[in-house]
Amino acid sequence: MRLMRSILTGLGFAAALTAIGVASAPTIVTPDTAKWQPVPQFKGWEMAPIVGNPEKAGAYYAYLLKAPSGGAAPPHFHGMTENVTVLSGQLMVGIGDKMDTSAMKPLGPGSVVSIPAGVHHYAMAKGETVIEVSGIGPDTTTLLHK
Numbered sequence: 001m002r003l004m005r006s007i008l009t010g011l012g013f014a015a016a017l018t019a020i021g022v023a024s025a026p027t028i029v030t031p032d033t034a035k036w037q038p039v040p041q042f043k044g045w046e047m048a049p050i051v052g053n054p055e056k057a058g059a060y061y062a063y064l065l066k067a068p069s070g071g072a073a074p075p076h077f078h079g080m081t082e083n084v085t086v087l088s089g090q091l092m093v094g095i096g097d098k099m100d101t102s103a104m105k106p107l108g109p110g111s112v113v114s115i116p117a118g119v120h121h122y123a124m125a126k127g128e129t130v131i132e133v134s135g136i137g138p139d140t141t142t143l144l145h146k
Contacts, residue, residue, distance in 0.1 A: 027051050034064055041141055044068040054139035062134035067125035075099060075122045079140040082133060086111045089129025094122050097144055120144060
């Protein structure tokens, strides 16, 4: 009886993981194999999906962003918490409604910043920079000045 209960519990758990979309194999993305595509809001920036769907409400997502040297993300905010990890290059970040390069904080590889929903912020790449962005969707970006 205990064995049968354990087997049924295990099968139920496996079915639940399959139903919520848990992968059965690791996802591996390298800068060379990434499927880069332009980011319309930020001139010269490119993004590549890693896991999940940033547009799906309540779902975890992660993607890479690549910015050219001097590439700017003008003042904007998100409807959810945005988690950013700098993988290469240097990301300059600032808080506020206007881009002020003298007030930006440099973040190098290994640096992590978590920006709460609704916080107005901006960024700029110093040298080509690659970051990972992750969060719980939907991932929305609202520019402050169009």
